[in-house]
Amino acid sequence: MLNLNGITVRLGGRTILDRATAALPPGGRIGLIGRNGAGKSTLVKVIAGLAEPDEGSAEMPRGARLGYIAQEAPAGSATPIETVLAADVERAALLVESETATDPHRIGEIHERLIAIDAHAAPARAARILVGLGFDDAMQQRPLDSFSGGWRMRVALAALLFSEPDLLLLDEPSNHLDLEATLWLENFLKSYRATMVVVSHERDFLNNVVDHILHLDKGQTTLYIGGYNAFERQRAERLAQQSSARDKQMAERQKLQAFVDRWRAKATKAKQAQSRLKALARMEPIAAVVEDPSLSFSFPSPQELRPPLVTLDLAAVGYAADNPVLRKLNFRLDPDDRVAFLGRNGNGKTTLARLLAGQLQPMEGSMTASGKMRVGYFTQYQVEELDIDDTPLEHMTRAMPDATPVAVRSQLGRFGFSGERATQKVGSMSGGERARLALALITRDAPHMLILDEPTNHLDVDAREALVQALNDYEGAVVLVSHDRHMLELTADRLVLVDNGTATEFAGTLDEYTDMVLGRGGNGGGSATEGGAKPKGSAKDARKAAADARERTxxxxxxxxxxxxxxxxxxxxxxxxxxxxxxxxxxxxxxxxxxxxxxxxxxxxxxxxxxxxxxxxxxxxxxxxxxxxx
Missing domain, CATH: 1.10.287 (Helix Hairpins)
Structure with missing residues (x-):
């Protein structure tokens, strides 16, 4: 279906892709993975025809339709449902032509083709995709300009899925999604019959969706059979073999060199020494298996505080005095708690996080917090607001004005910014490196509570594993908002569902929550609203309806x-x-x-x-x- 033939791309004198070659199987579901900055997005753009390689080519069968999301989110007065339907270019053109055609023969051809492509069922199919990605009926009828950039990117994703290309290219599709929409997308892609290439750093997503892993490392590609776990096992075996082969080669080189050094000057052994010298020259060195020292997260431990850290008693919070986003919040957070907030985007997870961080005050009820408590609050906005002309060292020096240079360097070193890495410009750093810098900045004063809102966006798989380890070693409280199930499963021991205008403990496991989401509407159901509008009906009715639906199905x-x-x-x-x-x-x-x-x-x-x-x-x-x- 897709052949990568020696693709080489150089940017700014640096080789990004170095003769990358692979033959991807027809109908294959390919997970494209690699470290941040490895060139995954560059390779996807070459495949999509949006970037011209310096050498090589990406070849597809003639006439195959390729689908790829543009960087710009759709905008304008069109509604999400109109935008998605317009993505089927053939259907849209036939419908327009059917209104003006006068030739009976042509009219018959148009209607035959509309029936063949199931055009009349298209609106229902488009609506199902939009619902799965979080758009209720009312949201589907709103103009695109009334949505944030993240929600408009969801519309772009819905349009791409609706168009059903022969080769589907997805570059980190879950970055703009919540957990519920990610679960729906995963289910949708499981049944997608055409070839797809998905760039993703989410272990569970890769395990559940793809059947091959295309690993991009040092500019070159290697194709593995299976999901991410199978890749990780095969990769570990290959690295172990590489390390063993290198050790054997080094021993052989030392043996050859010792013979040359001993006998080079002796006439009777000169020819033998010369032949061994040639063998040394022909011996291609096997690269050492090198661990990346930048893969580092280490949160400073706070001084111990007596529990509780925070208590909410019938609290309400929001942005307009007469319209709280969340009400009747009864919540306690202790120093050793690990809490994950669940619920669709727009239900109030970030609002609750901002309340705990002290950025919002309760409108009703009370919030009691330890006076000595320090909070580290991470959001993607902090990553975007970093000064691209400054270095990590300059950022941290400003953030720690009273600290010694050694202390500043030490805090940067906890997050992999040692030596020259501390003095590189932020503008030259990858998204993952910027996220690590933002984490280093918010934890500079050893906070007692970490609130992390989607911390894994732009982090590759290895960096996510390092973050999980750091969070498990951290001695303070952790509050997580994330669509990365692997991180939630390994980190959180309390689940709080933010839904129906309040937040309540979810008594089940993450797997049970996943079952509930997918069983409630079959498409990640539940109503999603932007800005936290309350769904209709009481919480009791909603629970009863959900229970009835679960029993029925x-x-x-x-x-x-x-x-x-x-x-x-x-x-x-x-x-x-x-x-x-x-x-x-x-x-x-x-x-x-x-x-x-x-x-x-x-x-x-x-x-x-x-x-x-x-x-x-x-x-x-x-x-x-x-x-x-x-």
Whole structure:
């Protein structure tokens, strides 16, 4: 479907892509991964035809339609539903032509084609996509100019998904989404039948959506079979082999060099010494496996405070005195708490975070906080507001005016800005590096509570793992707003659902919350509003309706779970077979005894089983969507 042929791109004298080559399988779901600044977005732009490589090419079959989201969010007076429907260019053109055509033969052709592309069902399909991405009926009818940039980017994503291109290119599609919309998108992409290339740093998203990983490292690409976990295992094995091979090579080089040094001057051994010298010259050095020292997060530990840190008693908070976003907030936060806020964007998660951070005051009720408590509050705005002409050292020096140069450097070093990294311009840094700098700035005074609002945007997978480790080592309280389930699962031990104009403890697990979201409307349901408007109906009615919906669709949800379990089981077994085919020494004893023909037949059987389970999953999911919408 897509061939990358020796693509080389140089920017500012630096080689970004260095003869990147890969043959991507037709219908493959490819996860494109790599460290921040590795060149993933550059490669996607080359594939999309928006950037011209210095060498090489990206080749697609003639006539294949490619879909890619432009950097600019759509704007204007058109509504989201109109914008999404317009993305099907053929349908839009046929409808316009049908209004003016006079030739009966042509009119017949137009209507036949409209039936063939299922044009009459398009509005319902467009609406389902928009609902899945958080747009209720009222929001679908509002002009685009009334939405923020993040919501307009959701419209762009909806339009792209609706257009169903033959090659779908998605560059970090969940960056503008909340957890609920991310779950819907993941489900949608599972059933997408065309080829897709997805740039993502979310481990769970990659494990659940893609079947190949294209790893971009040092300008070159390597294709792995399986999701992210399979890639990580295969990558670790490859690095271990590389390290072992390097050690053997170094020993061989030392042996050859010792012979040359000893016998070069002796006439009877001169030819042998010369031949070994040539062997040394021909020996291609194996690169050492180097850990990136910049992958560092270490939050300073605060002085201990007695609990509670914060108590809310029937508090209300918002931006207009007569219209609070959240009411009846009863909430307690202790020094060792790890809390995740759940709920759709616009329901008030950020408003509640700002209240805890002291940026907003309660309109009603009370908020009691320890007088000595220091809060570190991270948002994407802080990343965007960094001065691009200054260095990390200059930023931190201004933020710590009374600190010694050693203390300033020490705080920067906690986040990977040591040596020359501390004096590079912010303008030359990647988004992930800027996020690390913002985290370094907000934790400079060892806060007792960290409030992190989408901290993983722009962080690559390795940096996210480092952040998870740092949060687990941190001795203060943590409040998280994030769509990264992997981070929430490993970090949070309390879940708070922000919905229906208040915040309540969610008694279940994150998996149970995921089931509730996907079972409630089949499309990530629930009403989403921008600006925190309250959905209609009481919380009691909403809970009853959700319980009724779960009971009504229990059989289908169980069928979906069973199909997903079968897919995971067969995919894991197929990964084992792939490993046995690639490296028999690493295979299980049983697989190592099989010959290549047996392994290939077994792999084909597993692939067929995966397809069967996937068909069951799709059938049950479609039926669930129909019943839930009823």
């Amino acid at each position: 229990k059989v289908l949800r169980n069928a979906i779970k069973a199909a997903e379990a079968d897919m995971r089981k067969h995919e894991q077994r197929r990964d084992q077979i792939d490993l046995a085919m690639a490296d028999p020494k690493s295979a299980s004893p049983a697989d190592a005894k099989r010959n290549m023909t047996e392994l290939m037949l077994l792999r084909a059987e597993l692939t067929e089983a995966i397809d069967t389970a996937e068909a069951r999953w799709l059938e049950a999911s479609e039926e669930l969507e129909i019943q839930s919408a009823a």
